[in-house]
Amino acid sequence: MTTPGEESARRRALWLVDLVRETPVTRRSTPPTVLIDGPSGAGKSGLALALHRLLPGAELVRLDDVYPGWSGLSAGVGAIGRDLLRPRAAGAAGRWRRWDWAASAPAGLVTVRPDRALIVEGCGTLSADGAPPHAVRVWLDADDAVRRERALRRDAGAFDAHWDMWDEQWSLLRRSRRPELTATVVMGERLRVLR
Template structure:
């Protein structure tokens, strides 16, 4: 996949897929293996404005970060404080580096520009187990709410069809 990023000349890489599929793990591996100056990684988990925030985060990142990045301007995004339920800080992104946007809804967040689109998937059983274990119980009461948003996003945008690269995580 790294070779695909380099040969495509991607300035923006989007890593999308359902919760618990392995997007963050893949983004971390891509960042570690990237030759030359490291890309900037924006995790949508840091942007979603609460548990109902999948769509609003995508729209905000598309407009305030990705579109600006593509024009060579400084982009910005709000870092969400999950405990305080408010924006904690405004982060700035300087142009010139490759931008990786990772998270549920990343394809919508990067829609304004040419993107190398990476789709990550795993079985529903594996996804749910991994997501709930990862967050040590914090995600448990919100799984169904998040899953409904995810399904609406998939029904509305058919994101898997946009994928340039598909990664299927094997059952453990």
């Protein structure tokens, strides 16, 4: 049995798959890249997971696995742009370094083949430089109180002490980069396709 949130993510992912398949790059048989961004608790992970299930063979990269600790939002965004998205835009394999949250240290390097669809989700994804020009750029948002409640419940206390620091970093990044303005699709209470 699925929860209402899972069902909503699945419906949005079904719609998004159709959009991905209609992008010019997909019609030329180049694997698509989908970037999903928005604040903590907006539903990015659920949407990315539902989309991943609908795109067989796609690689899913979660920025939560990349950020180098709670103060590493900008560093994670920079690394994804430099090491994953920029090489992919050039038709080469990209890579990203996993962060070991328990050891608070860098972990293994993961290579992403250029011949597979790619989904990247996380706070700051649309702010990463170097994305392929025809990437589907999704902005997902929700009410601040709803987001906070979802995020703190999801992480079962692990996020509680870090919420304010993370949200401050996120707000600074959002004010300086305005990632929502680069979106091709905006999902909130309503769905809007911008380009």
